[in-house]
Amino acid sequence: MWWKNSVVYQIYPRSFADSNGDGIGDLNGITAHLDYLQKLGVDVVWLSPVYQSPNDDNGYDISDYQNIMQEFGTMEEFDRMLAEMHKRGIRLVMDLVVNHTSDEHAWFIESKKSKENPYRDFYIWREGKDGKEPNNWGACFGGSTWEYDRETDMYYLHCFSKKQPDLNWENKAVRNNIYEMMCWWCEKGIDGFRMDVISMISKEQSYPNGEIHGGSSYADFGPFVCNGPRVHEYLQEMNREVLSKYNLLTVGETAGVTIEEAKKYANLDGTELGMVFQFEHVDLTVGEFGKWTDERFCLKDLREVLNKWQTELEGKAWNSLYWSNHDQPRAVSRFGNDGPMYRKLSAKMLATCLHMMKGTPYIYQGEEIGMTNAYFEKIEEYRDIESIHAFEDAMERNIMAEEDMISALKVISRDNARTPMQWNRSRHAGFTTGTPWIGINQNYLQINAEDALQDADSIFYYYQKLIALRKQYNIVVDGIFYGLLEDDDKIYAYERILGNQKLVVGCNFTDKKVDCTLFDNAEEGEELISNYKHHKKGILKPYEARVILFS
Missing domain, CATH: 3.20.20.80 (Glycosidases)
Known part of the structure; x- marks a missing residue:
């Protein structure tokens, strides 16, 4: 890997x-x-x-x-x-x-032509209910997730823009x-794929109404679309x-x-x-x-x-x-x-x-x-x-x-x-x-x-140096992570452990100097990287970051 x-x-x-x-x-x-x-x-x-x-x-x-x-x-x-x-x-x-x-993809152009078209079921088409959309879901970019098509008197699903019809992965x-x-x-x-909104490819097939919150006109589709019923089956097949x-x-x-x-x-x-x-x-x-x-x-x-x-x-x-x-x-x-x-x-x-x-x-x-x-x-x-x-x-x-x-x-x-x-x-x-x-x-x-x-x-x-350290020290890749100072509201700190090695990382997220004893014994280890040339014992300077390797 x-x-x-x-x-x-x-x-x-x-x-x-x-x-x-x-x-x-x-x-x-x-x-x-x-x-x-x-x-x-x-x-x-x-x-x-x-x-x-x-x-x-x-x-x-x-x-x-x-x-x-x-x-x-x-x-x-x-x-x-x-x-x-x-x-x-x-x-x-x-x-x-x-x-x-896109709604300009050849599959969708065919899908829109008629209910009998071989590409019809490449997308998600539903009848309206009482002259309205099939359900009350709201799209990510505003409005309903359903767009009416006059030619076939049906609606197609789009979780994003109406020009982005959702594919029917059931097919x-x-x-x-x-x-x-x-x-x-x-x-x-x-050499690989970053998969856009891949957790949304499997929808709850009953397409139920969702709950409407916060004065919105539409419901969140998330519970019925994200991490849907067949998503892992589809990805295992892929x-x-x-x-x-x-x-x-x-x-x-x-x-x-x-x-x-x-x-x-x-x-x-x-x-x-x-x-x-x-x-x-x-x-x-x-x-x-x-x-x-x-x-x-x-x-x-x-x-x-x-x-x-x-x-x-x-x-x-x-x-x-x-x-x-x-x-x-x-x-x-x-x-x-x-x-x-x-x-x-x-x-x-x-x-x-x-x-x-x-x-x-x-x-x-x-x-x-x-x-x-x-x-x-x-x-x-x-x-x-x-x-x-x-x-x-x-x-x-x-x-x-x-x-x-x-x-x-x-x-x-x-x-x-x-x-x-x-x-x-x-x-x-x-x-x-x-x-x-x-x-x-x-x-x-x-x-x-x-x-x-x-x-x-x-x-x-x-x-450049951070990237080089990943290549040089296995602990950066393989070390087990343990959180440190977990109640501190100014410093984010953790350690990585691999065998008899320990990597200690401390980061001050504020523009003030803060008390910190994490690195009081820093001279016993090797400083791999820091954004300050000089350090003061017992404190981290504004936005200071230090990484010490102890073997």
Whole structure:
């Protein structure tokens, strides 16, 4: 299981690097920056979708699984990128989006034609009830999960946008087509799949009404869709038909996952997936208005979640480790301090905290240089379908003041992660010579890759060192995790044990110096990494992180 020793770097292609000046990142832009990734030391690239798509949800609405979106390039350019990655010892994990397709996919175009069409049952069609939708479920991007089709006088299910109809996994022909497509990509030489909302592929077949909470017009579909009745059966079948035949990294995005479910998805027998993404630590501030809040997390809550996943999966399943991705705000803005005084220190602290845990770490593009939230001031600056729909819904229902909703978007919107990669100080941060598809974060003059590469003390080189430590010390990969200082509201600390070795990790999550006796005998061990050059006995400085190995 090579992926246990690996570090994964996520690329959101639309925002990574534009090679042709159209303002949109592309495959050739990625190929041009592979030396940068090799220098960083990552082993794997997870590439967000590059398949043909109308782009209703930035590529997560796929109209052809075996073609490349024109804006991103050609299949020949994809093949060249893959070959160049492999030349540098970098493997490629593709995004697999098979809970739904685009409504412009050939299967759905056929499915809509008539109730007798051979592709009708590739999707989930239901009769209405009393002139209304089949049930009261609400879609992730607003409105009902059901869209009426006048031609056949029926509704189709879409858990996300109405342009993303859900596939009917109960239909064996659907599953066989998906497995065939996956094998096609594996034969091309890719090295794994990140599986989008894979926990949602099996639905409760009675499609019952759900409970409506918090003044919403619709019910949460989660209890009937997430971790559904046949999901493990389907994934075991996928494993037999595809995954077990290739040497792949597989990670499932598993909305609503519990520890017990995760032990099934990512069991060490390898009958389903290699690991899953859980969301408890990034959902800590979910409240009355769902994710839309500018509240900050509490360290005790964060520790409780992360420690639980570390300890309860020990010996039973493998963890994935992440602070941010294309659906989450920037790590240093959310969990650290993105002000000029502490941005570098807190970014390094967060990196230390995550990379010394047990599991496979994921770095989201720009995280390694400490990119921050965009803090857009106006709704017109946003491009994300989820953010725009949430804003419109809040205004329409008058449940939040406009300034409060903008404040929440600044903190939590997915677009914070989607502003273009900041390469240098040139116009548009070196991302494009054209007009970027979304605004550039205006701090690119202070935060960019070129400057980071010229600064020996940069966040980039700190990440490089963390990645190297994973290769050098087995305890980082295999050591058993034990939480320390579990009642502390300022310090996150833990140890890893392997044989007679002990790794002690301490991270100050505040901008104040705090008392800490964890490292009073540090001279008896080996300091593997720290974000301060000099230490003071009995305290941790603001955002200080230390890792000591005792043998």
